[in-house]
Amino acid sequence: MAIYSKELLSGSTNGRPILVTGTGTGSSVLIHQAHVTATEEIWIYASIPLGVDDNLTLEFGGTTSPDDLIVMQILSQQGLFVVIPGLILRRPGIVRAWAGTANQINVCGFVNRIL
Secondary structure (H helix, E strand, C coil): CCCEEEEECCCCCCCCCEECCCCCHHHCEEEEECCCCCEEEEEEEEEECCCCCEEEEEEECCCCCCCCEEEEEECECCCCEEEEEEEEEECCCEEEEEECCCCCCEEEEEEEEEC
16 A cells, blocks of 8 residues: 655755746756655645746756746746646656746745655
């Protein structure tokens, strides 16, 4: 029988939002790296607490365009937007993020780890 546990994103400090500081694939920010022996269901949300609307790009498992990229417009001061709604990722999968403007989009979320 599978064992489920709700875990923090590996790029987060104690569950706090992750500030997207990069503006391109070379400066993307680590959001999460999948666990070594588990399958993970990933939930990611984004918001802009202050600033202007912007595009968020997530590199989901790789950096190949368009295969690995998820791009979404995030509206300023409109709450949390669901960016990744429970997609599955396995090791060595990594999720990284960058935006059109540095230091205004926050990313938060969790993973359901399945062993």
